[in-house]
Amino acid sequence: VELSYGTSQRRRRLKVLINPFGGKGTAANLYKTYAAPIFAAARCQVDVQTTEHRGHAIEIAEQLDLDAYDAIICCSGDGLPYEVFNGLGRRPNGREALAKMPVALLPCGSGNGMTWNCLGTESVSVASLALIKSFRTPLDLVSVTQKNTRTLSFLSQSFGIVADSDLGTDNIRWMGAQRFTYGFLVRLMQRTIYPCDLAIKVEIGDKRVIKDHYRSYVSQEYDPLADPIRVEAASQSPALPELEYGTVEDQVPKDWEVVPGEHMGNFYAGNMAIMSKDTSFFPASLPGDGLMDIVTIDGTVSRTTSIKMMNEIPTGGFFDMADVNIRKAKAFRLVPHEKDGYISIDGEKVPFEAFQCEIHQGLGTTLTK
Ligand code: ADP
Ligand code: MG
Incomplete structure (x- = not known):
């Protein structure tokens, strides 16, 4: 190439x-x-x-x-x-x-x-x-498997309050981006819980180590010609990369961390930092590090804490809040317990059923300033 x-x-x-x-x-x-x-x-x-x-x-x-x-x-x-x-x-x-x-x-x-x-x-x-x-x-790019299908995602995967606010507000498109905030607040007042099973192939689970990873990555001089992923790409199989962890239909690998999900409030996995204006939801995410950042927040946290979290996002205090769990991961599987609801992949609605995601370092290409 x-x-x-x-x-x-x-x-x-x-x-x-x-x-x-x-x-x-x-x-x-x-x-x-x-x-x-x-x-x-x-x-x-x-x-x-x-x-x-x-x-x-x-x-x-x-x-x-x-x-x-x-x-x-x-x-x-x-x-x-x-x-x-x-x-x-x-x-x-x-x-x-x-x-x-x-x-x-x-x-x-x-x-x-x-x-x-x-x-x-x-x-x-x-x-x-x-x-x-x-x-x-x-x-x-992230491979998402559901039943026997496989799709690619470049930005985010969400389940819980964010997916609900994104996808449950299609009837108020005239509001523009405000519909997400409006939808979020309405749901927050109801303090909804979205029970699920969750297992994660965690790479870094400690916030301090995540920060170190981020700092050392951004301080590197980026030399695209020396980029190992790129050299590899053409010489490997011409189709999509093999799935290292299989699909959602296989057994969950034994070394994945099982995260309690009975009271899940917000499950949000991101591949880029900013999800919308002033919303750096994944401040430590790096679009080319081969890892996704996964935020989980319990649905039983108080409304005051939830509002505080929202307010801390633009000011950068969100990452360090005790109720905000962040993991850098290579893969995860989420199985919803309820019958109906929303799962959002890059802001698009997908069937409400079990899904598994796995990340492929540098599979896609974009343009940056
Ligand atoms: P927004 O950020 O407002 O949701 P997007 O560009 O993300 O806007 O697109 C929303 C949806 O519009 C996508 O699911 C896309 O498939 C769909 N779409 C694209 N072209 C058309 C079309 N001509 N008519 C209806 N839907 C379309
Ligand atoms: Mg990344």
Whole structure:
């Protein structure tokens, strides 16, 4: 695989996908007003396509001529990049496609986590400018198995109050990103519990060691050409990587930590720090360290503590709170006890049934400033 690292590339050839349904439904206008003029000034070659239905971006990414483009730019929320990664992963040469084609997000949805993390903004024009000057960066992807299916996730997996607030508020899309906060507060007042079985393949379970891991990682000079993952990628099997821990249908491996889940309030696993504006929910997460950060919070903590947690997120005190459990992990399995509810993968609804996740270091590629 030809990989271009180090310098930012001139005259990029961009495949732009617009989700007319994302956010408040204004993606086409945002793109035309704030992004297109910047791409034109940078002499990018742009090919714009509007998605026509749910899952359309999977089909587009599965069939796209990868030699004809330098990046896929989604004008949407996190839902479209999720589809694009899955489309690339479905190709017979999934690994190579994911290593070759960067996927980026122009923030036009209600949840724009990817842009916050990679480009540091929620302004479409600032993000466009950052994109034309951006660098290719490897991104961990997570395999999610449910029954006999396997999908890829790039951002988050949630069960409990966050999944409920994300997915149970589709009827109030007009609120934009406020619907998540509103949904969260309404549920908090009811102090809901989401019982489940949970087992985690923990790599680092101690908050102090997590901080050390983070510090030593970010202080390293990043040398993409020396990146071991990248060299490996092309020489391995062309399809997706083997599942090291099997699927949700296999036995839970013996060395996984069993976490009590009868009173689960919030199960949230993340691969990037920021989930939405001012919400660095996973402050120690690193998008390329081959580990996911898992936050669990008991549903029986008092409302006062819950409100305090919310308030501590923007100020950075959240991580150290005693009721906030954080583990860095390679895999986990979650089995809901109840019949109905929500499981969210990258903000998208998936069937409410047992799921297992395992992370693959640097399987995907994105663009960062
Ligand atoms: P938001 O952040 O507002 O949820 P997203 O871009 O994440 O916005 O997308 C929400 C959903 O819209 C995704 O599930 C995606 O599959 C779906 N979608 C994409 N194109 C269309 C379309 N033309 N009509 C309806 N839904 C679509
Ligand atoms: Mg990571």
